[in-house]
Amino acid sequence: MDFQELMAFAGRNQMLALAFVGLTAAIVATEIARLLRSYKVVRPAEVTALVNRDNALVVDLRAIADFEKGHIPGSKNVLMSQFDPENKRLASARALPVVLVCKTGQSAGEAAKRLKKAGFERVFVLDGGIGSWQQADLPLAKGRG
Template identity: 45%
Template sequence: MEFLQQNWHWATLAAVTGGWLLIDTVRAKADKTLLSAVEATMLINREDAVVIDVREQAEFAQGHIPNARHIPFSELESRKNELEKLRGLPLILCCASGARSGNAIATLKKAGFEKLFNLRGGIFEWEKAGQPLSRGSKNKDKEKGKKK
């Protein structure tokens, strides 16, 4: 007890930090749209989920999930008709950290899409989990395929 009285500020800091971690964990479990890299891979393999990368072209070219479709968030509103044929499939939206893809989910929900998921932590967490990345733009990948 004497230790706590002398170090009350450290005890308070530990309690507050622990509380934030607990709240964040509960919130993440409650949000069924957030997927880890492993959960996203399972959804891709089991339910033919399609990955939509909403980062800008330069970010996409630096590394993206293999077979991801690239629709920058700034163009999503004008290009959402490209996703109409995918309406029945689960869509996994991703960006660098998960923030833009969260906004993209809101945009697509307003358009009537239902099976929407957000890659928790974005490409950063995907790569950290040891998942593969493709480099370059899709157009460059297609050109390489034609040359082979």
């Protein structure tokens, strides 16, 4: 297929061509945003390595009820509505790696940006949230922690 045939196809199938261009632009924008973010997204195995090797602080941003049903052992619960990088529990861990966990990874990304802005150097977000931890068949602690 040469360029003229491609242009003829696009002319005959304008909606399909527009959808292709839109999807391509969305993928490129997402990848650029991923490369430019100030924190690193990690998988469950990387979280266990950070905790075991570097004594990382794991902060669970989910609601208390969800945290009590099951959380990463050793993690600390801080509600997203009360999340403050200057919090005593967080500020004292400025030199440690901090791993943020939420349900899906979205809220943790917002919290990660705030930590980086507050001067935290090593900030990580669990890719896929607590669901990815469960899918990796890793242990959960129950109760207040």
